Amino acid sequence: MSDSAILYAVSDGVATLTFNRPEKLNALTPAMLSQYFRRIAEAAADPAVRVIVITGAGRGFCAGLDLAVIGGGASEAVVTASELAPQWGDDIGPELRRFFSGGWNDLITCRKPTIAAINGPAFGWGLILSLHCDIRFAARSAMLNVTFARLGIPGEKGSAWLLARLLGTARAADLLYTARRIDGTEAEKIGIVNAVLEDEALLPHVMEYARGIAAHSAPRSLAAMKAQIWTAIEDHYDLAFEAADHEQDLAVQTKDFSEGIGSLREKRAPVFTGE
Structure with missing residues (x-):
């Protein structure tokens, strides 16, 4: 399969990855x-x-894992970020790999904000990939479900862990036990997605939102805050407070901190470099 199965583009500080087998959802x-x-x-x-x-x-x-490979023993080695060169931001913020390994969790351990624009059916593994993102938006016509109970398997790839923390145990149990489908409106109501938008408005909204973060938020701040959010799931308050103080001591020594203060005083947009 060629790289065209995953389209990749970078513009205005935003990398967009697009699953590209539309004939197979x-x-x-x-x-x-x-x-x-x-x-x-x-x-x-x-x-x-x-x-x-x-x-x-x-x-x-x-639409999740292709039915043609389910149960067929088909496999292929998956290269993960943890097997490649160190990524930007590994040294910023609390250590995420205390709790999250590579592979499926690369969206979590990545030190950059990740956003899912759920434009249509997100089933099984497809939904789980979106759950590993920091933020999710959905089209009103989108359909979501965790299919595993009807396949005779448990909640795969951390789905039960993620859903319980996003929704609480009762709502997570409802979706996992019944494997029922929900639309974008219900997904917003129960908290799987941050917002639901009309279908044609989804991607423009997400790209404007992402470009706004890229343009106006300091990348070192984003890296540290993302690590704080995900490690806070397991840390107690004192550890989180101590980590925040440590990161603040480091941040005030950076060029981006000086730029942020300078832009505020000068009443202009900041120009952050990640330094």
Whole structure:
């Protein structure tokens, strides 16, 4: 399979990864998943990339693992960010790999904001990839479900862990036990997505949102805050407070801090460099 299965583009500080098997609702193959993780690693290591957006081509986001490979023993080695060169921001903020390994968790351990634009069906593994993002937006017509109970398997790839923390145990249990489909409106109501938008407005909204973060938020701040958010799930308050103080002591020595203060005093937009 060629790299065209995962489209990759960088513009205005935003890397956009697009699942590109529209005739299959972007269902995943092992080769496609390997390409996806390679692109995440590339975006994570690129200083020019400040935000990562994932979405799907055509009328689907990602329909999960392709039925043709389920149970067929098909496999392919998946290259993860942890096997490649160190990424930008590894030394900023609390150590995420205390809790999160590479591979599927590369979206979490990546020190850049990750956003899912769920433009259509997001089933099984497709939905799980979006759950590993920091922020999610959905089209009103999008359909989401975790299919595993109807396949005779448990919640795969951390889905139960993520859903319980996003939604609480009762709502997570409802979605996992029934494997029912929900639309974008319900996904917003129960808290899987940050907002639901009309179909044609979804991607323009997400790109404007991502470009706003890339243009106006200091990349070192983003890296530290992302690490704080994800490690706070397991840390107690005193550890989180201590880590925040440590990062603040480091941040005030940076050029970006001077730029942020200077731009505020001069009443202009900041120009952050990540230094």
